[in-house]
Amino acid sequence: MKKYGYRQGNADHTLFIKRMGGKVTLLIMYVDDMVVTGDDTEKIKRLQGYLSLEFEMKDLGGLKYFLGIEVARSHDGIYLSQRKYVLDLLSEIGMLACIPVETPIVQNHHLAIYQDQVPTNKERYQRLVEWKNGHMEVKGYTIADWAGNITDRRSTSGYFTFVAGNLVTWRSKKQNVVARSTAEAEYKGMAHGICELLWLRILLTEIGFKP
Structure with missing residues (x-):
């Protein structure tokens, strides 16, 4: 090449x-x-x-x-x-015939904020139209629990990233070490989310977009 x-x-x-x-x-x-x-x-x-x-x-x-x-x-x-x-x-995994239910997720304030800020289908469509007109917006959301695993007391953090209102990457993973506070767990989650946003910005810039 x-x-x-x-x-x-x-x-x-x-x-x-x-x-x-x-x-x-x-x-x-x-x-x-x-x-x-x-x-x-x-x-x-x-x-x-x-x-x-x-x-x-x-x-x-x-x-x-x-x-x-x-x-x-x-x-x-x-x-x-x-x-x-x-x-x-x-x-x-043999679960094709199972009865679907709402996704079981931990209910906390961080998740409530995230759900309030997620764009509606109408907003996503509008942003897609804006993108076609040359406007680009990259957004990221992070979330973390604290000592959520009852066995090893490790926290789980995750992130979602949106480009022009479209979900493009997401991840949820248990943290490698035990966090000593909710703030530490949140900052670790934020660090992973920011790294993903920086990577997306570099990638978009390389292919010719200016986020």
Whole structure:
């Protein structure tokens, strides 16, 4: 890719970027699967031709499924879903026939604040329209309990990040050491969330957006 004029991304080393004449072409790789995208149709075709000379490969057409994420397109934008991934996971652990219930989560003030601040479907649509008009906003929310595990007294922290009102990354993980206070547990959770936001900002800047 470097020989062909592409630059390897700093935020993601599996991402290769090429800019020319105000347009960008992107290639992202995962083992033996790759996705090619950008706003230069001619450059995308040239890249596909170059790769087919170097490797034995098959063009699967428009992106429909990648790394557990289903992709659907409409005139309003692109819709991403993990429905198939979740159903496969439930089937694998024998819970496909279980009766669904509301997600059991710890009720505390932090979660109440988060739920109040999460954009509604209407707000998310509006922000998506704003993004199409050139406006970008990156937001993150963090949450942590304190000594939530009754066995080892370790806390669990998590974060959610939104780009232009769309949820793009999320994580929930038990902390490595026991926090001595709620403040310590919260700050550890915030540190992980901020690292994710910084990574997203670097990635978006690399591909040409100014968050």
